[in-house]
Amino acid sequence: MSQANLAVDPHAAVMEESPFAIPSSKLVMWLFIISDAVTFGAFLFAYGYIRNASTDWPTPFEHASIWNALLMTFILVTSSLTILFAVRAAQNDDRAGAFKWTLITAGGGTLFAILHLREWSSLIGEGVRMFQNPWGAPMFGATFFTITGLHMLHVIGGVIALTVVALTYRAGRYSAKHIEIWSLYWHFVDIVWMFVVPMVYLLNMKR
Amino acid sequence: MNTTTTPNASGKSNGMATTYVVYVTILAIAVYQVCFAMMAGPQPMLMLALAILQASIAVMYFMHLAAERQVLALALIPYTIFVLFMMNMIWSDSVRLLHMRPH
């Protein structure tokens, strides 16, 4: 939104101090995150509600898919680490480093999305559709695809955003602040996944 | 009150050591969850509690909420938890649905 990183905090001289002492854009990212957390929460509640009321809920995930999910967790949490490297580099004015680490993070996100899509396609290959699957309650597909789909949408959006931020940052129009703010978003995507894994994968593990 | 921006919230002050510890902890919890679920079956409440643990340390140390002014955490977290907590009122109907389905 802003064109330059103002070195001087505009609050200092002419305005009342913000109660949180963070830039507005960071505050807005936090607010967006809690709002989005509630949106994801509503999805997970809906899933729990329907699953809980079903007698024939399928538990199809083989150990292989669980290990795959764990690998995805590893990739996503690691990308959370690399975006922290990017933030750190940006704060130390290491523009090349920050650029590199942001792109590596976006690469991690891409890898995650690819793994996820591979899993989706194998599930679709097994006959899972939005409202149909070979094992039991047809709502399984609906809840699985909506929750993981919404999450993947966030990942893909994040990858695009991080790429744009990295390029704009290298061009000098963005500052460390922007990388930090988008790192918050990226961590949030990671956190959502921390809930998706146990709720969607582990609970539906083959027993 | 301090009117200049505090050099907080970005890992500058607290080094990367914490970050690595948090990173390893989150992954360890994830592995524990999976192993536990594979051996003893998934226990929803335990899984959820562990996820909340993961999420809270991620929020506090990856997102540096712990390093921000405390008032930010106090504004955001109780509010979100309250709203999500209220949603739990739907469960009793979900259970009824199971017992009172037609036929």
Place this chain on the structure above:
Amino acid sequence: MSEAAAHHGPPQGFIRKYVFSLDHKIIGLQYYGLALVAVFVGMFLSWLMRFHLVWPNAAIPGLQLLSKVGAPGGLITPEYYLSLLTMHGTLMVFFVLTNAPFAAFGNYFLPIQIGAEDMAFPRFNMMSFWTTFVAFVVLLAAFVVPDGPPISGWTAYAPLSAIGKDAGPGLDMGQNLWGISIAIFCIASLLGSLNFIATTLDLRAKGMTLMRMPLSTWAWFVTSCIALLAFAVLLPACLLLVLDRVAGTSFFVPAGLVVSDHLQPHSGGSPLLWQHLFWFFGHPEVYIAILPAMGIVSHILINSMRKPLLSHKVVIGSMMAIGFLSYMVWGHHMFLSGMNPFSALVFSFPTLMITIPATVLTLIWLGSLYGSRLQITAASLFALGFISMFVSGGVSGFFLAQPSIDIYLHATYFVVGHFHLVMGVAAIFGVFAGTYFWMPKMTGRMMNETLGKIHFWLSFVGAYCIFMPFHYLGLAGNVRRYSSFVDDFMAPLMPVHKFITIAALCTGAAQLIFLYNLIHSRFWGPPAPVNPWNATSLEWTVPSPPPWNNFGGVHPVVYHDPYQYSVEGAKEDFIMQNSPEQVKTTVRS
């Protein structure tokens, strides 16, 4: 981005200036205009409904142009009645009651009242208006699709809304458009509330501490905090509804339904899930509509009374308490919907508790009137009318909060009377008060006071004539959402319905006075001075209308609490918030 308006210069060209404007004032006016269009469409629909209820066999000439199928020969069919009802509710709740008091006035005055040059994120602001506009167009498109607007009510209860055209006319494309429109609206509201919160917290002028913010600003702020998480729940609800409809899932549809002799392929969902998600948003929404009106009315009343309210802090605290409680009570819409009867008791208690902050607010308003120097203007009349309406609509909430009484009164006209008075009329009165009070600032022209007062009297008496009898009908057991009363039981109540319809037609017509006044004074009204009402808050320190960056590049400094009226020893009987004048004694309590 605290630098806010600094990075957009004075806009050039018509499109940049008036259409895709980044200026919060233009966006406020755009929201106001949108709400104005929506309110007249919504009111027109309610006319058609009222007309049909009492003269079901009288053709309305030309109505067949609106819908050939729904109104053949100008006669409204039962399903078209339900379409009108759905569209009336949706338009009014989303596009009028959310937009006018919150988005329109909030956008225009929140930044000025806190001494900011613009919203924190002008681009977000523009996006949020245009997203709302898209939602509005998508909703209105339901009128022109072949099967007409949906017939499932503004609450779109599943499975009626979820199973498609088997369930009845209007539930095909029309219902899809409804779901998509509301989902888009959720995103717009989200953007808007993010912006409001950031602006309020971060862009306050020097000296504008939180406790020095005017009550209207406080109300918008609390409202945006509610809207932030309430719309976040409606969004997934609408997405899942649309998925049920277009992707064949069944989040909200259980197994074994036979609709129009077709066994539906759905299984696994529950209508109660939709109701929970919808009302989880739906109850906070009521306060999203009424809280800004409370703030606006307080702001105006203080100005007309020439004295501050008895307590600034208590009013703010009450508004926050209402916001807090609003998340705990949604189940009172569902007492008889098949929800666990134990939950009903759990929801009933906080619902009754909301009465406490509401009563505190009312008592503060009334107590503040005592010993004031109340000036009667069109704005203050509407503010007083708001209090009267708020009380009338509020006390009936006491009935509906109790599940045992709800057994009798649920889904009757008592409910209709209740929410129309407290959420509809009261909030609209807040908007009218705001319009008469702030229009001089917004357009630079004074509105006609005499016409404003005539408008008030007709609206005030008219609104009571319409909505008070609704309560009597409800007590007698007249159920709502019926397109005609075919049974004997209702026959004795028809004279009441006739009275209501006539009152509604007259009151609706009286709004044309307002429209005339608005348009006429916009172009031909006498020019407005900077501070026509001798008010104290910052919006009255800037020219009418304010320049594009509000304070002309100067950063105002605030020295006082917002309502320094009738200050003894002051040069005038009030002290502006940004005036450095210091007086030892004040009448504040």
Place this chain on the structure above:
Amino acid sequence: MGKFFAVTVAIIAILSAIPIVMNYWGPPADISTHGAAIDDQLHETMWEAGVSFLAAQLVLALFVWQFAGRGRNDKLKNFPGGAKWLVIAAFLFVGTEILALGVIGQKAWATVYFAAPDKDAVTVQAQAGQFAFYFRYPGPDGKFGTPRPDKIDEGNQNFFGLDPENDVASRDDIVAGELAVPVNRQVNLLMHSKDVGHSFYVRELRIQQDFVPGLDLAVHFTATKTGQYEIVCTQLCGLGHYNMKAYLNVLSQEDFDKWLKDKSAQ
């Protein structure tokens, strides 16, 4: 103008209260055993809400009458006690109301929903569909046949989807378009929705309950007065919603037995 406002508000408040005080449009006479509790609750709430309503409107009128149009020379006064006492008053006044109505008054709700039905209650199944109610009695064997949605065939009068060929229990089931119940005997109404949400509302019985698709609820009631009463649907269920109704016939025990016999002979 202020005085005019005061008078108008006072007149509106009093006029609004008159039909209530005169009991001009009230609920029809109650014919159920639990209804009296609901009526009492309604009555009590009416008193408390009515007093609050009149008090607030009249105080508003009074203060506007008194203080509108006062000029700069009139002395400003503060409400005696200020905000603190008003807040305390609100807490005390409303708190008492909440305790009286919201807590103690929940008994009426409990009598309807928390008590289990009697063992010897007459069990009837009600099925709501677009746009009619159908009622089913178990017949002499006291057992309902299992309804099957795929067997529903309105053209052949098989509203419940019964399968008499394979299901013995369903053969003697009695299906009717009206709800006949014996007077002074508890009726346990099993509620099932065929398609979308509907509601079962009998004003005189003080019973209203939604039919929820996918969730079979039950309500029980005892009618105390013979006669015919209207059952209406109060949950928006589609284009024929306004026309969806049936009748509740409260019969004496002999008439009810005769009615059942006639019905099963058909």
